[in-house]
Amino acid sequence: MSKVKYYYDSENLAYTKIKTRKRKKIGFFMLFALASALFGLLSFVVLLNTPYFETPKDKLQAREIENLKLNYSLLDKKMEQVNGVMEAIAERDNNLYRVYFNKAVIPDSVRRAGLPGVDRYKLLEGYDNSQLVANTTKRMDVLTKELVVQSKSLDEILKLAEAKSDFLAAIPAIQPVRNENLKRMASGFGYRTDPFTKVKKMHKGMDFTAQTGTPIYATGDGVVTRADNSASGYGNHIVIRHGFGYETLYAHLSKYKSRAGQRVKRGDVIGYVGSTGRSEAPHLHYEVHKDSKVVNPLNFYYGNISAAEYVAIAHLANQENQSLD
Incomplete structure (x- = not known):
């Protein structure tokens, strides 16, 4: 039951009952309903824009974003x-x-x-x-x-x-010992510990350890200028003149398969791994010379190894270990 409201009539000195018109009641009700609807709509919009309420569309977009990030x-x-x-x-x-x-x-x-x-x-x-x-x-x-x-x-x-096909054929472009015949790349170019004096000195080539008798290959086309043991420390060794300022040296061989004056092609077997001369163990000491200056052989192995093998050899060659000669 709705409350009955009165007002004080000062002229009649009495309380008089307030009569509310039906039209006014309907107006108040409509105003209340409209305000409630607006408040509900506003609350729904606010709720949609908060992280605490997700619609199916929001969830789908979130999954798409996560997939995008992945x-x-x-x-x-x-x-x-x-x-x-x-x-x-x-x-x-x-x-x-x-x-x-x-x-x-x-x-x-x-x-x-x-x-x-x-x-x-x-x-x-x-x-x-x-x-x-x-x-x-x-x-x-x-x-x-x-x-x-x-x-x-x-x-x-x-x-x-x-x-310059002739020039390319002359460049020493492969390893002198095949990967499958290698035990390991023992020592690289640079200052290394001498195995006999234990003092660091310049190591002018690269040492490849392999079994005695392992084939050694010419790394570029050229002419064999030396195949003897007259140079101190190298033991049995071969020198190939490739032309265009390039020469290569192969030292500590067990025996030869080429002779001075012989013309060889890249990949020809010219000798076999040994431990002659100033050597601590069977291995090949290999040098590359350009314009009479010794250079790092590591920069010339592009002809028969992959990029991954090159990276692995470079890592081993740059270690400051002990040489074998």
């Missing part, structure tokens, strides 16, 4: 692998191919410059995962630029190579 993460790992391969190719290009043809190296600032355009990634801004998408896009652009630069460089090298 795909970008996988793409990032793949680009990391591709980047490693590109770095190995670039190193060979600068330190091997371009050196051979007396061409200036391509600096990293040029290789990894990315693509031009100040506002190139502006369209990717303003989203929840803009940083992730932009970083991945930038890395892809850098890799794209590296591929373009490397492709142009190899095209240039190819043109030079077509005109």
Whole structure:
């Protein structure tokens, strides 16, 4: 039952009952209903924009975003692998191919410059995962630029190579001992501990340990200029003059399969591993000379090993261990 309301009539000095018109009651009811509806709608909109309430559409979008992040993460790992391969190719290009043809190296600032355009990634801004998408896009652009630069460089090298087939055949471009015959790469180029004096001195080549009698291969076309043991410390050794300023030396052989004055091709067997001369164990000591100066043989193994094998040999060669001669 609704409450009865009165008001005090000062003229009649009495309380008079307040009569509410039916139309006014309906108006109050409609106003209340409208206010309630507006409040409910406002509350629903606020609730939809809070993290505590998710619609099926929101859940679907959330799953799509997580899948997107996962795909970008996988793409990032793949680009990391591709980047490693590109770095190995670039190193060979600068330190091997371009050196051979007396061409200036391509600096990293040029290789990894990315693509031009100040506002190139502006369209990717303003989203929840803009940083992730932009970083991945930038890395892809850098890799794209590296591929373009490397492709142009190899095209240039190819043109030079077509005109210098004799030069390429003469370059000492393979390992003198095959990987399957190696026990290990014992010592690299640089300062190493002498096995007899235990003092560090310049080791002018690379030592490959292998069983006595293991075949030794000519690393490039050329003419055998020496096959004797008259040089101190080298024992039985062979020297091949390849031309174009290149010579290679193979030391501590057990026996020869070539003689002075003989012309050999890359891959020909010229002798066998031994331990003659100043040697601590059976191995091949191998040197590369360019214009009468000794150089690191590691830069010349591009003809018969993969990129992964090259990285492994480079790691072993750079260790400061003890040489075998």
